[in-house]
Amino acid sequence: MNFQWYPGHMTKAKRQMQEDIKLIDLVIELVDARIPLSSRNPDIDELGKNKYRLILMNKADLADRKATEQWSAFFKKKGYYVVSLDARSKNGMKSIADIIMEACKEKMERDRKRGIKNRPVRAMVVGIPNVGKSTFINSYAGKACAKTGNKPGVTKGKQWIRLSKSVELLDTPGILWPKFEDQKVGLRLALIGSIRDEILNTDELAVELIRFLKTQYPGILTERYEVEETQKETELLCGIAENRKCITKGGELDYSKAAALLIDEFRSGKLGKVTLEWPKEQENG
Ligand code: G4P
Numbered sequence: 001m002n003f004q005w006y007p008g009h010m011t012k013a014k015r016q017m018q019e020d021i022k023l024i025d026l027v028i029e030l031v032d033a034r035i036p037l038s039s040r041n042p043d044i045d046e047l048g049k050n051k052y053r054l055i056l057m058n059k060a061d062l063a064d065r066k067a068t069e070q071w072s073a074f075f076k077k078k079g080y081y082v083v084s085l086d087a088r089s090k091n092g093m094k095s096i097a098d099i100i101m102e103a104c105k106e107k108m109e110r111d112r113k114r115g116i117k118n119r120p121v122r123a124m125v126v127g128i129p130n131v132g133k134s135t136f137i138n139s140y141a142g143k144a145c146a147k148t149g150n151k152p153g154v155t156k157g158k159q160w161i162r163l164s165k166s167v168e169l170l171d172t173p174g175i176l177w178p179k180f181e182d183q184k185v186g187l188r189l190a191l192i193g194s195i196r197d198e199i200l201n202t203d204e205l206a207v208e209l210i211r212f213l214k215t216q217y218p219g220i221l222t223e224r225y226e227v228e229e230t231q232k233e234t235e236l237l238c239g240i241a242e243n244r245k246c247i248t249k250g251g252e253l254d255y256s257k258a259a260a261l262l263i264d265e266f267r268s269g270k271l272g273k274v275t276l277e278w279p280k281e282q283e284n285g
Pocket of ligand 1: 059060061062085133134
């Protein structure tokens with residue numbers, strides 16, 4: 001399957017981020033817990049070098065818990081602080097505040113030794129589109145948080161949200177673009193809905209999803225659609241169309257409707273908690 005990707009504005013977004021990143025101590029990088037690697041852009045490691053780093057595995061409510069645990073260990077081993085969360089819920093925000101302090105304790109200690117008091121840690125949120133950046137900022141900062149206004153050296157209109165006595169967050173997230181060199185990465189991003197559906201072949205995408213689920217999550221399709229998983233992918237799609245009564249006006253089975261339905265139910269978690277890539281695959285190349 002071939003994917004086209006975002007035209008234009010990537011360079012602009014990157015330049016903006018290079019500017020913003022100079023102002024901060026801590027990069028809060030959001031990834032999608034269902035595809036923690038494919039939803040990253042490794043450029044952030046270069047852009048964010050010499051910064052404290054926190055990875056938030058967001059949409060963990062949709063991901064396989066076991067996989068999330070493994071990914072968490074994977075990133076921790078690489079030296080990042082890691083938290084998994086559902087950004088729509090305010091639960092877990094307290095532990096993020098604690099982790100931010102923990103991640104930046106070196107800086108705070110240094111400030112303290114130099115006699116600098118009350119200089120807050122400055123953080124910014126980054127991530128690919130649709131990963132939940134705005135949701136996180138809204139949940140975390142909430143409405144009660146005072147905006148601290150413009151500061152010298154900050155692009156006009158940019159504001160800091162004071163999260164606590166010790167932490168300030170840039171109100172605009174940095175946008176990263178996923179890396180598309182690998183077709184598998186493209187497929188995974190398409191499956192979670194990171195690529196506009198208009199440019200995708202939904203039937204083909206559904207077949208790929210069925211292939212993956214059959215092998216990695218056996219039983220999941222049978223349970224929801226009462227289909228026989230030993231069938232070929234296309235036949236299975238017919239089975240889903242039958243089960244869900246996806247019928248064209250002419251009275252035939254409507255595969256495209258079934259494909260769209262399957263993808264939609266996968267994305268919204270109705271099929272269950274599914275992770276599309278595991279750290280072990282990385283280790284095995
Ligand atoms: P962005 O700023 O990074 O582009 O992402 P944004 O916050 O706009 O979130 C994109 C979508 O992901 C939103 O759904 C949002 O509700 C959803 N979302 C964010 N965090 C989580 C999470 O932890 N779990 C789940 N399940 N969903 C999450 P939407 O369909 O665009 O809008 P709506 O459904 O909220 O109306």
